[in-house]
Each structure stands twice: as structure tokens, then as C-alpha cells.
Amino acid sequence: MIRTTPQRTPRRRRPSIRLAVAAGVASTMALTACAAGEAAAPGAASEGPVTGGTLTYLEHQAYTTLYPPAAGFYPNGALVNNLTARLLHQDPETLELEPWIATALPEVNDDATEYTFDIRTDVTYSDGTPLTAENVVANLDLFGLGDQDRALIVSEAVNNYERGEVVDDDTVRFHFRAPAPGFAQAVSTINSGLLADATLERDSEGFGPGNAADIIGAGPFTVESEQVGTSIRLAAREDYAWAPPSAENQGRPYVDAVDIVIAPEDSVRIGSLASGQAHIARQVEPQHEEQVTSAGLSLHAAQTNGVNNGLSFRFDHPLLQDIRVRRALIAGIDREEVVSSIFSDAYPLATSSLSSTALGYSEQEDAYAYDPELAEQLLDDAGWVVGADGIRVRDGQRLRLVVNEALPQPRSRDVITLVAQQLREIGVELELFQGDQAAQTAASTDIDQIQIYHSMVGRADFDVIKSQFSIDNRNTLLNEGADGQPIDAELEALLQQVASEPDTEARAAASAAVQAHLTEQAYVLPFFEEPQVYGVQPQVHGFETESVGRPTLSGVWLEG
Amino acid sequence: MRFALRRTGQAALVVVATFVLAFLLLQALPGDAIVARYASPELGLTAAQLDELRAVYGTDQPIWVQLWHSAAGFLTGDLGTSLQSGASVETLLAAALPSTLLLASLGFVVAVLLAVGIAVAATNGPGWLRRGFRSLPPLFVSIPVFWLGIVLLQVLSFRLGLVPVINASPAEALILPVLTIAVPIAAPLAQVLIRSIDDTVAEPFIAVARSRGAGPGWVLSREVARNALLPTLTIAGVLFGELVAGAVVTETVFARSGLGRLTQEAVANRDIPVLQAIVVISGVGFVVINLVVDLVSPAIDPRLRRAVHA
Numbered sequence: 001m002i003r004t005t006p007q008r009t010p011r012r013r014r015p016s017i018r019l020a021v022a023a024g025v026a027s028t029m030a031l032t033a034c035a036a037g038e039a040a041a042p043g044a045a046s047e048g049p050v051t052g053g054t055l056t057y058l059e060h061q062a063y064t065t066l067y068p069p070a071a072g073f074y075p076n077g078a079l080v081n082n083l084t085a086r087l088l089h090q091d092p093e094t095l096e097l098e099p100w101i102a103t104a105l106p107e108v109n110d111d112a113t114e115y116t117f118d119i120r121t122d123v124t125y126s127d128g129t130p131l132t133a134e135n136v137v138a139n140l141d142l143f144g145l146g147d148q149d150r151a152l153i154v155s156e157a158v159n160n161y162e163r164g165e166v167v168d169d170d171t172v173r174f175h176f177r178a179p180a181p182g183f184a185q186a187v188s189t190i191n192s193g194l195l196a197d198a199t200l201e202r203d204s205e206g207f208g209p210g211n212a213a214d215i216i217g218a219g220p221f222t223v224e225s226e227q228v229g230t231s232i233r234l235a236a237r238e239d240y241a242w243a244p245p246s247a248e249n250q251g252r253p254y255v256d257a258v259d260i261v262i263a264p265e266d267s268v269r270i271g272s273l274a275s276g277q278a279h280i281a282r283q284v285e286p287q288h289e290e291q292v293t294s295a296g297l298s299l300h301a302a303q304t305n306g307v308n309n310g311l312s313f314r315f316d317h318p319l320l321q322d323i324r325v326r327r328a329l330i331a332g333i334d335r336e337e338v339v340s341s342i343f344s345d346a347y348p349l350a351t352s353s354l355s356s357t358a359l360g361y362s363e364q365e366d367a368y369a370y371d372p373e374l375a376e377q378l379l380d381d382a383g384w385v386v387g388a389d390g391i392r393v394r395d396g397q398r399l400r401l402v403v404n405e406a407l408p409q410p411r412s413r414d415v416i417t418l419v420a421q422q423l424r425e426i427g428v429e430l431e432l433f434q435g436d437q438a439a440q441t442a443a444s445t446d447i448d449q450i451q452i453y454h455s456m457v458g459r460a461d462f463d464v465i466k467s468q469f470s471i472d473n474r475n476t477l478l479n480e481g482a483d484g485q486p487i488d489a490e491l492e493a494l495l496q497q498v499a500s501e502p503d504t505e506a507r508a509a510a511s512a513a514v515q516a517h518l519t520e521q522a523y524v525l526p527f528f529e530e531p532q533v534y535g536v537q538p539q540v541h542g543f544e545t546e547s548v549g550r551p552t553l554s555g556v557w558l559e560g
Numbered sequence: 561m562r563f564a565l566r567r568t569g570q571a572a573l574v575v576v577a578t579f580v581l582a583f584l585l586l587q588a589l590p591g592d593a594i595v596a597r598y599a600s601p602e603l604g605l606t607a608a609q610l611d612e613l614r615a616v617y618g619t620d621q622p623i624w625v626q627l628w629h630s631a632a633g634f635l636t637g638d639l640g641t642s643l644q645s646g647a648s649v650e651t652l653l654a655a656a657l658p659s660t661l662l663l664a665s666l667g668f669v670v671a672v673l674l675a676v677g678i679a680v681a682a683t684n685g686p687g688w689l690r691r692g693f694r695s696l697p698p699l700f701v702s703i704p705v706f707w708l709g710i711v712l713l714q715v716l717s718f719r720l721g722l723v724p725v726i727n728a729s730p731a732e733a734l735i736l737p738v739l740t741i742a743v744p745i746a747a748p749l750a751q752v753l754i755r756s757i758d759d760t761v762a763e764p765f766i767a768v769a770r771s772r773g774a775g776p777g778w779v780l781s782r783e784v785a786r787n788a789l790l791p792t793l794t795i796a797g798v799l800f801g802e803l804v805a806g807a808v809v810t811e812t813v814f815a816r817s818g819l820g821r822l823t824q825e826a827v828a829n830r831d832i833p834v835l836q837a838i839v840v841i842s843g844v845g846f847v848v849i850n851l852v853v854d855l856v857s858p859a860i861d862p863r864l865r866r867a868v869h870a
Contacts, residue, residue: 151598265813272725438589441591
């Protein structure tokens with residue numbers, strides 16, 4: 001529920017020659033305009049990346065764990081993404097995979113139950129131990145099988161894992177009980193960040209706050225020091241020389257260090273960024289965007305390439321079993337008003353349950369049109385008559401529904417408040433479930449407490465739609481009956497197909513079928529394609545995000 | 561002596577009541593630490609797996625058993641382990657306490673200085689000045705700590721650039737938080753101080769002192785100050801609670817680590833052992849400070865001494 005990412009806007013600039021020249025001219029002009037006494041390094045920007053300096057990065061919350069399968073939470077992911085290397089790398093723009101620790105894309109058998117990787121032999125972890133075939137297998141065994149005794153969970157991205165096998169010194173093979181077409185992408189995500197042998201032995205607590213400096217990866221940065229709950233200092237790894245081929249920077253990170261400072265209060269985080277006390281801040285809320293841009297900073301809105309921010313209607317609840325009620329909710333909510341009055345241009349209106357940049361996206365034309373008259377007609381037909389206070393009643397029961405507050409997502413409370421006003425017009429009472437994150441989580445799987453679930457999930461693979469809706473995963477529709485069997489078996493079968501068809505085209509077709517089914521049954525109402533929005537100082541160059549919008553800091557350099 | 565014993569006994573009772581009440585109230589919060597940490601849909605654990613984790617952490621036992629374990633632990637100095645991070649509660653407190661104590665004690669000193677300054681200006685000097693300063697405490701009392709912190713940041717740090725917030729040196733990092741926490745403490749202190757100065761000045765012995773030729777400075781420092789101190793001391797003890805509450809907000813706004821921040825996170829994560837320890841420590845602090853105030857009062861005011869012995 002917490003992973004997101006965006007990548008949509010003009011992806012960050014790769015310092016192209018043209019840009020460098022432009023920057024050079026600009027800085028020359030700036031110099032000319034300034035007092036003549038300034039003997040600044042002439043044209044620092046035009047000479048391309050500068051090595052050195054400390055980057056200050058403002059984070060919204062403190063991290064909770066660095067165990068990669070549980071690192072979807074953004075503050076966790078920001079660290080794991082920069083501390084670990086992975087077998088493969090996914091281009092955040094094209095979503096194509098390329099080698100990283102593996103020397104080539106894996107060889108996959110016909111039914112996608114066996115993956116063979118050839119791996120580099122020149123990579124070391126930051127504690128000096130070599131990254132070996134045995135170590136890679138130990139990593140994936142842990143991520144694919146978990147360890148209940150140490151409270152280490154199975155990675156959501158790795159399905160049907162059976163075992164790993166060391167073929168020889170530079171070859172590893174993974175075996176699956178059933179087709180696992182998402183595995184190649186899975187090993188490129190932060191959830192499969194490779195860890196040194198010593199780190200793999202830690203338990204759940206050992207990955208928690210206070211242990212960051214002991215989490216050993218093979219990425220471009222290491223943790224130099226940590227003040228629990230306040231700040232973390234990352235140091236560049238001088239001998240890092242195994243960046244993915246597409247990376248602009250093939251060597252050590254340009255900056256010497258990164259100070260990650262936790263500033264939970266929005267106004268403080270944005271204020272200190274805008275006043276020049278930090279270089280980059282994560283989570284710029286839509287209402288703060290102007291404050292950032294008017295201070296001369298740029299916004300980096302990274303798309304999250306997954307299931308859109310929206311509502312899941314839990315169709316097994318007595319009030320929602322009638323499809324006419326669900327269709328009425330969809331017709332009674334004005335999404336365009338929600339997006340235009342609460343969000344900004346960085347939040348594109350959704351056109352399917354999946355983001356238009358997600359793998360498997362299939363546009364659902366006219367599926368979410370705002371038509372309050374139709375909504376009222378549908379509710380009339382379903383036997384709901386407007387009561388004395390304007391809320392519809394049937395057999396003495398009020399049409400009252402409860403929705404959770406998606407605390408990790410932007411402005412969920414504002415969205416729900418506006419939607420509740422809109423639904424009141426058609427005689428539906430929508431109530432926000434009050435409570436902090438722990439209370440929301442506790443209630444989230446109880447259909448008696450929460451009938452409509454507000455959420456999103458980011459992952460740049462076909463599997464993402466299964467992550468959101470399958471009874472094995474987040475199960476946002478609560479599609480599991482008392483007998484453990486899916487209530488809508490067709491939906492579950494389609495989702496399983498997405499995650500098991502060995503062939504890419506077949507997976508795309510299955511994903512499209514899921515989206516069509518969700519539309520047909522009026523199970524979901526997507527609002528917008530959720531980005532991760534960063535505010536970036538003009539002297540920061542080369543800032544990029546991975547495929548779900550987590551910061552990649554090895555290519556960042558600071559001007560002057 | 562009997563008085564001292566009785567007050568100490570009452571204080572101990574308050575601490576025990578705090579412990580039990582805190583424990584019961586914390587159990588009543590929706591969700592538990594296991595839910596907070598492991599039930600996120602992203603992790604995809606089943607209800608049975610969650611129950612196993614509850615058994616591992618001992619949170620599946622009846623509430624009275626848990627209360628008993630917790631109480632026994634506290635008596636032997638074992639505060640338990642955090643359910644969220646697995647660190648021992650003592651370690652977490654040891655890391656958080658110094659920073660908060662520094663913030664609170666500096667905040668208190670600044671508050672006292674501020675209060676004395678306001679009180680002196682509000683009781684001496686020209687009429688317009690007195691009126692002006694007399695309206696300050698009600699104003700300060702009604703300012704929310706949260707708002708004050710943000711305004712101080714916006715003006716002093718973001719607009720004027722006088723003090724950095726991010727990557728500040730330890731001394732710089734204290735300036736704004738100390739101011740933020742001092743203002744709401746200073747207000748009631750100043751109010752009480754002004755009031756007792758007014759009362760004391762109206763006493764006949766002041767008129768006597770003046771008639772014998774004592775100047776305003778002498779009267780203020782020798783006669784008025786001593787008599788006005790007692791009510792102020794009493795209210796200062798009560799204000800300790802305010803200081804703890806202020807730390808929660810101040811530390812969050814200024815992104816400082818400390819007891820307040822620990823509290824906020826422990827509540828969010830239903831980290832009962834940590835919360836329990838914080839509540840008990842705060843309770844003990846509150847009780848001890850007020851006990852000390854009660855015990856030293858007779859030393860300051862001879863009239864109380866007689867009353868106690870009577």
C-alpha cells in the first residue's frame with residue numbers, strides 16, 4: 001500500500017551535450033551579470049559532472065526495516081535502492097530489463113519454471129566479501145521462501161519459488177513449482193536487493209532501526225552513520241564499478257556523501273527545501289508544489305507504473321452485492337472534480353485500473369463517466385428510496401458505507417471528504433474510517449468495518465494487478481469466502497493467469513481481461529495515476545528514480 | 561517528618577495508579593503491535609501467521625497476565641523490549657532521554673527568565689508598558705505550541721535565514737525548539753508571578769518598608785520577590801506536565817530525536833512496552849518534582865512551617 005512511484009514527467013535530464021552547453025552559457029551570463037569581483041570557478045556546469053560534496057535529502061518518515069522484501073515502504077526503499085545491487089536493472093522509462101550483477105538477461109525455459117543467470121565474478125560487498133554464486137542463491141532462497149522463525153517474510157514479487165541451485169562459480173539457476181514469468185522483473189526490484197552472507201543471517205529485528213550500518217550490500221552507497229529516527233549518512237563506495245550498462249555514471253557516485261534527514265512535518269520539509277537548506281525533498285504534496293516552483297526549484301514527478309490510486313468496492317458486502325449500487329457509486333462520483341480541485345497536473349486522471357505507463361495497461365473507455373442522473377436511476381431501480389434526511393433507505397436499512405483513509409497516499413482524507421459530498425447528492429452516505437495507521441490496518445480486512453478500500457500499488461510488472469486484487473496478496477476486494485475459495489472465481493483465475501502465462505503477449509492479454517472484468521463488474525473506481533513528487537534544487541543534476549519512483553542517487557552531482 | 565512521609569506515600573500511590581491505568585488504556589487502543597508491524601497487506605501474512613507472531617511476542621496472553629509480567633519487569637528494572645524495533649526499552653530511553661532533558665531544562669530556564677522579565681515590566685514602569693506586558697501572558701497561553709514552532713521556523717529560519725534547521729550544529733539546533741517550548745511555559749508562570757507581586761505589594765509590610773525609606777529596587781528584590789516566589793514555585797511543578805506534552809510536538813516539528821518523538825512513534829506503532837515506560841517515567845518525574853516542591857515550600861515560607869508542625 002505504500003509503494004508508489006512515478007516517473008512520468010520529463011525524466012531527469014541525462015546531462016546531454018546540448019544541455020551542458022546551455023548551462024555553460026547560462027552560468028557565464030549569470031557571472032557577467034554578477035559583481036565583477038566574483039572569481040567563481042568558471043563554467044563549472046559546462047564541464048559536466050563534478051565529483052564531491054554532500055547531498056542533503058529530506059525524507060518524510062523514518063525507515064522501518066531494510067529487509068528487502070519488506071522495503072516497499074518509501075523511506076525503506078530509498079535506502080535499499082542505493083545500498084544494494086540486483087541481478088538485473090529495469091530502465092525506469094522503457095521498463096526494459098538489462099544486466100546488472102548478471103552479465104546478461106537470464107535464460108528461461110519454455111514454461112518459465114527455470115531461470116539461469118550468468119553472474120559477474122568481480123563484485124564485492126562493502127564488507128569485502130565477494131559476491132558469489134552461493135551468495136546469490138542464499139539471497140533468493142531467503143526472499144523466495146522467507147523464514148518464519150526469524151519473522152522474515154516471503155517477497156511479494158517472487159511467486160512459486162522452489163529452490164536455487166549453484167551450477168558453477170558464475171552460474172546460478174532458480175527452479176519454480178509453477179510458471180513464474182514475473183521473476184526476471186522481480187530480481188530487478190529493490191525487494192530483491194542482494195545482501196552479504198553476514199547480513200542474510202540477521203532476524204527481523206536485525207534489519208530494523210539502529211542496524212543500518214550493519215546492512216551490507218553491493219550498491220553504490222554504504223551507511224556511514226545513523227541516528228535512529230532522525231538522520232542517516234550514506235557514504236559513496238569508492239570502489240563501486242559495476243553500474244548497469246545504461247547508467248550515465250559507471251564509477252563511484254559523484255557525491256561523497258548523502259545526508260538523509262527525516263522531516264515529518266510537511267511545512268518544515270518544504271520550507272527548508274525552498275529556503276535552500278536541503279537539495280532534494282521527497283513527497284511534495286500538490287498544495288505545496290507552487291511554493292517549491294516559485295522558489296526557483298524544479299519538481300520531479302515520477303510515475304509509479306502500477307495500480308492506480310482509487311477505490312475498491314468490496315462486492316461481497318450486503319450493500320454492495322447489487323451491481324446497480326456499485327455502478328451508481330461510479331456514476332455518482334465526479335473524478336475530474338476530485339483531481340482538478342485537490343491535485344495538480346502531476347496527477348493524470350486514470351483511464352483504467354492500471355496506470356497508462358504500466359505493463360499490461362488497457363484503456364477502459366467511458367467506464368467511469370460522471371452521470372448523477374444515471375446514478376439516481378440505478379439506485380431507484382435497486383429499491384433504494386430517499387429517506388427523510390436525504391440518505392436512501394431500503395427495508396429500514398440506510399445506504400451507509402465506510403471507507404478507509406489511505407494514510408500513505410496523498411490527501412486521501414480530502415479525496416474522501418469531497419467524494420462523500422458528491423455521493424450525498426445521490427443519497428449515499430460515505431463515512432471515513434477514523435484512526436491512525438495501525439487502526440486503519442487492523443480494520444482494513446474486516447468487511448463490516450470497511451466496505452470501500454482506498455489504495456494503490458506500484459510495481460513495474462504485469463504481476464502488479466495480481467498484487468492488488470488476488471486473494472494471495474493484498475486482496476483489496478476481499479474476494480475470499482469463508483471456505484477460503486474465491487467468491488468471484490473468474491477474477492481470481494484471470495489474475496493467476498497474469499502471473500503464470502510464460503508468454504509476454506499472453507500475460508498482457510490476461511491483464512487486459514482482468515481490467516475488462518473489473519470494469520464490467522464495476523468493482524473499482526480509479527482516480528489518478530499516482531506519482532512520487534520530489535522537489536529538487538537547481539544546482540542538483542542527474543537526479544533519477546527507479547521504476548517505481550524511488551530515488552537513485554549514484555548519478556547525482558552538485559554544481560559549484 | 562510525618563508530613564514528608566505522608567506526601568512520599570501519596571506520590572508512590574500516584575505512580576502505581578499511573579502504571580496500571582496506562583497499561584489498561586493502551587490495551588484499549590484499536591490494533592496491536594503485531595498488526596501495526598506485520599498486518600500491512602503488502603506483507604501478505606495470513607491470520608494464522610499473525611497469531612504465531614503474537615505467541616512469539618507474548619501478546620496473546622490474557623491482559624492480567626501481561627500486566628503482571630510488565631509490573632514484575634519494572635520492579636526488577638527490566639523495562640522489556642520494543643515490539644517495533646526489537647531494541648530493549650532501556651536502550652531506546654537512554655538514547656532519547658538526554659536530548660529531551662536538555663531541551664526541557666533549557667526551555668524551563670528560558671521560560672523562567674522570560675516570566676520574570678514580563679512580571680517585572682508589568683508591575684514596574686509606566687502605565688502603558690505595564691498594560692502592554694500584562695496582556696502578554698494571556699496571549700502566550702493561547703498560542704498552540706505547534707503553530708508557534710512553525711511560525712518561528714518560517715520567519716527566523718526560512719525567511720531570514722538566521723538559524724538552519726537541517727544539518728544544524730547542536731547549539732543551533734536548540735535555539736528554535738527551546739524558544740517554542742519556553743513560551744507556553746512562561747505564560748502561566750508570568751501570570752502567577754504578576755498576580756503575587758500585586759498581592760504582595762498591597763500588603764501592609766511593604767508600606768512599612770517604603771515608609772522607612774526603602775527604594776523600589778530594594779522593596780522588589782528583598783521583600784516582594786521572596787513572598788511572590790512560593791505560588792510561582794507551586795505552579796512550576798504543575799507545569800512539568802506541560803513541558804512533556806510540549807516536547808512531543810516540538811520534537812516532531814523540529815525533527816529532533818527524543819522522548820517526545822519516541823512517544824509519537826510508539827503510539828503510531830502500538831509499541832506498548834515503550835509507551836508504558838514513557839508514561840511511567842513521565843509520571844515519576846511529575847510526582848517527584850511536585851513532591852520536592854511541597855517539601856521545600858516550608859523552607860521558603862516560615863508560615864507553612866508552622867502550619868505543618870501544628
